[in-house]
Amino acid sequence: MKKNFDILIIGGGHAGAEAAWITSQFDLQVGLISSPNASLASAPCNPAIGGVGKGQVVREIDALGGLMGIVADKAGIQYRTLNESKGFAVQSTRVQVDKDLYTKNVEELLAAVQNLSIIREMVRSVERVDSHFTVTTELGNIVTAKKIVVTTGTFLGGKLHTGEEQTAGGRVECKESVGLNELFNEIKTLPNRFKTGTPPRLDRKTIDFSKLEPQESDSGTRNFHSLNSPFKRESRQVSCYLTKTNYETLSIIRANKERSPIFNGQIKGVGPRYCPSIEDKAFRYTEKDVHHVFIEPEGLDLETIYPNGVSTSLPKDVQESFIQTISGLENAKILVHGYAVEYDVVDTSQLSKTMEYISIPGLYFAGQVCGTSGYEEAAGQGIIAGVNAALAFLGKNPLVLDRYDSYIGVMVEDLVTNKRDEPYRLFTARSENRLYVREDNTIPRMRKYRRELELTSALDDFQEEFLEEVSLLEKLVDSTMLYSTKENKIYFDQYNYGPLEINISFKELLKRPDNNPITVLDRETRRLGIAFDIDVVRTVAVATKYEGYIDRAVVESERINRLGKKKINWESLADSKNISFECKLRIKTIRPETFAQLQRIEGIRPATLAYVAGNII
């Protein structure tokens, strides 16, 4: 075993795998140490990558040279474009993956990296000694490193709950790690532990698929990895299915409130507001009995099915009863029961935007240990922490992403400017600039950041060429006119382009509300005898279509940015009669010093923000 590394990553989940992959591209000696009983980048919850806001993160990671997009394409078994009806600007990619194929590919790709050593042991303690760190494993082995990236997920002080049953563990069938305060002696943890949960896994053979609504893989959704051909899939494609809960389902859950660890006081940790358990839904929305349940395969050859939407920590017998009330699941057999896990979280207000712990240089944190929830959030932080550990080791300038042009930038800033009081998830409303931070313009947005890494690979050549083509096509769109000739009028009618009473610019045609700008631009460039790559066409077409909105959004986000810098007096707000009790409680806990910090507190109402903006600053 090699014992002295330039950079050591502790934990091999999605954050750790991403950090290991990127740091080893810098030609440093890198170690990844992770527990022997959890496979690398495994999926303890739904094996799906992407989603609203998160698809953007996967493409941002990909543009920086990351791993997640490459592996999601290798293991992708069902592709969807979410928000398809809402317009191109807010669309996101979601890919259901085969969870075994995913982890197998991550393990193979990491094992093939020459300057990366993978050690499968539990870490027992981390100590800072002069300018390096000494890490001691459970077996008493000692490893040293100049920089450390900690990505231990839900394992620190982890406790699992299923009804009255409570066991120590990081997730099902995985032993817990010692708590944060035991692992380090100088780290600030949040006073509240966090919690997350997962649904029971069902036996595929016991589900009556004829009663469910199938959702096929969408062949028009682009693969994640930019160097992959857009639509050619690497794995066989399958369907996911849709069913619903009903009055009977929710009645069983409501009748067992006192047996629910969330409601009987057994679980003290705070769960993710935007990913509620079925118990939360039952008691939060008492008038609603119908909730969607997506029946999603965990793999091509795996027997387990994931019922997305019924995460629970109710006792096993209650889980069995309520599952069988759902259409198509009347005979469903549970193979693994649902559970919740409580764990320690680091106080991210102690981190800088490089994910470095401010008072302990050389120590970085990323992933669920930072209070986030989700694979993409974890991987996005992993790449930032990994890159910055490498750049710091090499004495180079740090990489900090701006919230105005990336979702990773939004997340990092939200995390480090606030003390968290509940798990953090990314969604598009967290960005002030979401019309600009899209999937289709990832390379134009991210190229400047990738350049800062000073790495050279096929990805860099590809991105430079891509930008050249985008610029060429933009010039063509700017300079081409469509003349109101008889021949053109017939052509316009043929493709339903709308009237051509006067000459119009190419731009105007793309902006017409009923035209799909991608189809039109693709067809028209071909007509001119110049075939551009479909990704280049998409980037230019969507940017042109939304040009006016985007310009307005940029002006608005600059205004918000200016307002955000204004100082506020949190003590006077906490006393104010014009602010709700719940908002005042959050203000007292988090103590925001600027309007931007106030805005980023989870649960602060728009009315409070309007009051502060109009009356206080």
Ligand SMILES: Cc1cc2nc3c(=O)[nH]c(=O)nc-3n(C[C@H](O)[C@H](O)[C@H](O)COP(=O)(O)OP(=O)(O)OC[C@H]3O[C@@H](n4cnc5c(N)ncnc54)[C@H](O)[C@@H]3O)c2cc1C
């Ligand atoms: C029960 C459960 C439910 C979830 N529900 C959802 C959900 O509904 N939606 C969602 O988006 N996300 C959910 N998640 C979260 C998602 O799984 C995580 O956000 C993501 O996996 C976090 O990645 P990570 O790399 O930060 O940590 P993890 O994936 O947890 O990986 C941590 C790694 O660190 C290793 N490790 C820990 N301690 C040590 C140590 N001392 N020594 C060596 N190795 C160590 C572990 O073995 C593991 O490999 C859930 C997770 C769990 C466990």
